[in-house]
């Protein structure tokens with residue numbers, strides 16, 4: 001709840017200096033800085049989008065920041081997640097983020113939630129913040145954030161990115177569209193590669209995360225034209241910026257005229273297992289266990305570019321899009337160990353090979369990155 005500026009404690013001399021570039025703007029000034037100090041933003045996912053968003057929100061003086069993310073900092077995050085440094089590898093992201101943000105701005109309250117955004121905590125967390133930033137790379141989480149925000153009447157800034165492009169909008173604002181107006185139902189998880197699989201130039205999430213923070217600040221300050229009812233698409237290879245109209249869909253299952261979703265539990269999230277949380281029932285082998293079995297044929301199912309950039313010595317290359325053709329020439333006594341970058345794509349490959357190679361296919365837990373981690377643990381950085 002935002003208090004009027006005259007009821008708020010005055011800015012200290014240190015705060016006046018810190019925010020001098022805001023205070024000099026007629027659109028912000030003292031009133032705006034008070035609004036920022038009394039505002040709260042929940043950032044869901046402290047990754048490629050959340051990391052730069054959090055840095056700018058903290059620098060701007062947003063008084064209370066919530067960060068929810070279940071993951072630890074990994075070496076492969078540092079190419080784009082500029083909130084973290086090399087020493088933070090292995091730490092919980094929310095803890096490392098809190099330390100970094102408080103070092104940047106000690107006037108803030110940082111709430112750290114080292115857990116996944118899920119059905120069990122969604123409504124409670126959304127209710128506790130004014131504005132939400134959705135920075136997840138998982139489709140199930142995107143839909144859960146959308147549905148929880150619409151049902152709670154809280155606006156959120158959503159972004160989706162690919163290798164060199166992305167899109168951004170403010171969803172669930174009063175009279176504005178929601179994500180389901182654009183994409184009514186969740187795509188099948190195997191049809192959409194996550195960033196961990198597909199690769200991304202680090203500056204792409206950087207730009208979109210900054211734009212998310214920027215839209216959050218505009219919403220809090222009540223200035224300009226927030227991206228409500230509009231979708232910003234940016235191709236960062238050609239530098240083509242497009243602002244498309246994004247109207248509310250009267251047939252939207254969530255915010256339309258005759259909605260079919262009235263509670264969070266009515267939406268189908270459970271069946272949308274992410275590629276990053278592969279099926280536990282499959283025959284996974286750890287890197288160590290795989291090394292104990294010298295007869296395994298290691299099969300790299302990643303793209304030619306990924307294979308060329310580095311692979312496990314001795315591995316055969318059989319790209320996922322040709323895996324069935326390749327499997328036709330596998331010998332009758334061969335037992336395969338499939339691996340991809342992190343483990344997600346091997347689940348698809350496994351299911352596609354089940355009919356021809358039943359019982360003779362295992363999957364490398366954690367993929368090539370787990371193997372690299374085992375190698376780098378034995379080497380100086």
Ligand SMILES: [Zn+2]
Nearest residue numbers: 178181252255
């Ligand atoms: Zn809608």
